[in-house]
Amino acid sequence: MQPLGLGIVGYGGFGEFTAKAYAHMPQVRIVAITDVDATRRNAAASTYHATAYETYEQLLADPAVEIVVINTPPWLHAAQAQQAALAGKHIFLEKPLAIDLAEADNLLAILQERQVHLGIDYVLRHVPIYNILQQLTSSKLLGEITYLRLENVASNEALHGDHWFWKRQYSGGIFIEHGVHFFDLCNQLSQSLPGDISAYAHTGSDGRQDRVMANVAYNNGILASFYHAFDRPAILEQTVLHVTMEHGTAVVTGWIPDRLEIEGTLSRERYDELSNLLGVELKVTSVPAPEGITGATAGELVMAQVTREDRTADYTQAVTIGLSEFIHSIQDHNYQPQVSLQDSYSSFRLAYRAQQSIDQGHSLVY
Ligand SMILES: NC(=O)c1ccc[n+]([C@@H]2O[C@H](COP(=O)([O-])OP(=O)(O)OC[C@H]3O[C@@H](n4cnc5c(N)ncnc54)[C@H](O)[C@@H]3O)[C@@H](O)[C@H]2O)c1
Structure with a gap:
């Protein structure tokens, strides 16, 4: 062709x-x-x-x-x-x-x-660590997601005073310009749509809205919290997504993530399934029943860590997968790309409504 x-x-x-x-x-x-x-x-x-x-x-x-x-x-x-x-x-x-x-x-x-x-x-949809996280949450090996918490503190060093990023009429604000990546990711993880949104911002003395946070209640009961700040030097940048599930937690670190750590409990018959899904060995620790808590039982805690060596390579690959998928969807009308137009609209709408919640000073329905 x-x-x-x-x-x-x-x-x-x-x-x-x-x-x-x-x-x-x-x-x-x-x-x-x-x-x-x-x-x-x-x-x-x-x-x-x-x-x-x-x-x-x-x-x-x-x-x-x-x-x-x-x-x-x-x-x-x-x-x-x-x-x-x-x-x-x-x-x-x-x-x-x-x-x-x-x-x-x-x-x-x-x-x-x-x-x-x-x-x-939406590059984050195509990076290996998030693909593994998506498989983990869909498998329900650690149960249903109950809570998503994102903390994304980023650098403002390259964003000089008159950069378009700071002007709402050019960027739309942090949620729309940037947070939309994580809204898309969490919409996908939750397999639901937002119900209520309540958002807040910090505005500096120079008028820049440099820190924003949103609490979102998804229609299926998952609660989520998103924090973004562009207020520090690059060496202090940090992005962490905590995914709390009924029987464990997954923590993903890095804007283009290079680490996934999990901890949880599941039946022994399913250890191999989890290990295969993550592509790493599990570490299993026997934990005695905590003293002084009536009814608490002993158990086995399963831990694992997945790491990636080269974030730039993962980023580049994510960019090419995104375009390849798009081309596939043009050439084959039956092909469903990972990110549909409806997904793109939903995450944008959530970002827009979060910014509106800040502007109007009250919570909003999605
Ligand atoms: N997916 C990601 O990981 C990711 C990462 C960074 C940026 N982005 C997005 O990419 C876009 C560009 O960001 P950037 O950081 O490259 O910005 P930038 O300011 O570095 O680049 C924008 C370019 O557009 C040009 N431009 C401005 N007005 C134009 C016009 N009317 N016609 C033609 N060219 C025009 C500018 O001259 C400039 O070269 C933004 O939407 C940003 O959100 C996405």
Whole structure:
């Protein structure tokens, strides 16, 4: 099969990272690039032997462009995706889907009318540790999920004072620009949709909303808590997702995670199943019944740790899996990609409603 032609709009930090990954994929060829920064678009076009277009409209008019890859800042996403759809192109879009709910709804209607596909680059869906976590929670080996808790403290060092990230009219705010990754992940883990949302923010003296948190009650009873802060140096960055289940806990560490630790109890007959699922040996410890608690029993505690060596390689691979899945869904209408359009909409809607909860100062229904 002939490789599909990619037209890239926005060749900033992430555009460059993803283009490097796409350049190794046999299913695609980078044929066109546009960026308002002429130096960047020309350099990129020369690297990939592609055409540099001064305007997005010119890129859309190029018949060699079959999929438009949108890597611009969030406020442009919905409008540029809409333009691509009207030009009959499929769209692989960086998160978020939009920064406003009405524009997201409008875009979905146009996609439907024009019968073009849109995929969102939710990289966390395609990294090995989260894939294992997903299998673990679906297997119910440690029971049902009861509680999800994310703490994501990130660096603000690269986000200089007038960066678009801090301006709500350009980024949508931290939940929409960034938290949406984890809303998507936790929606998937919970296999449910949010019911009630209650969110809060800290605003610094410079007016930046730099810390946000949301509590979410899922319709199936799972409770979740999400905290994001962009307030520290990179060497202090930390991302931890705790997944509490009826019979144990899983803790995932790292933005692109490199560690999964589990601890729990399950029947001995299922030890092999758990070990095979995780791909590591289990450590089993006999624990005596705690003293002084009437009815408490002795048991065996099972522990395991899964680690990954190379986060950059996992990140790059996640980017290529995301695009490969999207292409598969274009070519085979029966193929269900891991991230459906409805999933992308649901996580965006949750992020949007969380930001609204902050703005309105009360909890909201999803
Ligand atoms: N999935 C992920 O892991 C991940 C990671 C980082 C960033 N992102 C997303 O990627 C997108 C881009 O982020 P970034 O960090 O690369 O930002 P950036 O500011 O580094 O790059 C944006 C680029 O878009 C260009 N641009 C701006 N307006 C344009 C226009 N009208 N037409 C064409 N080009 C235009 C800019 O010149 C710049 O080169 C954002 O939506 C961000 O959320 C995703």
